[in-house]
Amino acid sequence: MVTKGWCENCQFQNRNGVLYCSQCGEKLQNGEELQNKPQPPRLVMVLAYAVVLAWLLFVGAWLFFYASGFSVLQNIGIGFFSFAVMLILEGVILMPWAMRQPP
Ligand SMILES: [Zn+2]
Numbered sequence: 001m002v003t004k005g006w007c008e009n010c011q012f013q014n015r016n017g018v019l020y021c022s023q024c025g026e027k028l029q030n031g032e033e034l035q036n037k038p039q040p041p042r043l044v045m046v047l048a049y050a051v052v053l054a055w056l057l058f059v060g061a062w063l064f065f066y067a068s069g070f071s072v073l074q075n076i077g078i079g080f081f082s083f084a085v086m087l088i089l090e091g092v093i094l095m096p097w098a099m100r101q102p103p
Helices: 031-036 042-069 072-100
Strands: none
Touching: 042 072
């Protein structure tokens, strides 16, 4: 087991990887858990970034190539619509991970 060396008993920061606190002798055991909790898995992070990037590329390409063929209101509508689709995709990607996190 790998620990981060943080002692909950006396708040002493030990060397990484040690199993017992060098100040008070308390067993260090939850370093790995603390390290892993806040960050989603890397695949989820990559997908979440990819969706935002794809949306920015879509809006950029839309404004560049197609926007002149539509009215201002229609273009605003497409902007909102694509933004909503992006948010739904983010929800689908992040929800399974968020559901697994303790409250
Ligand atoms: Zn300690």
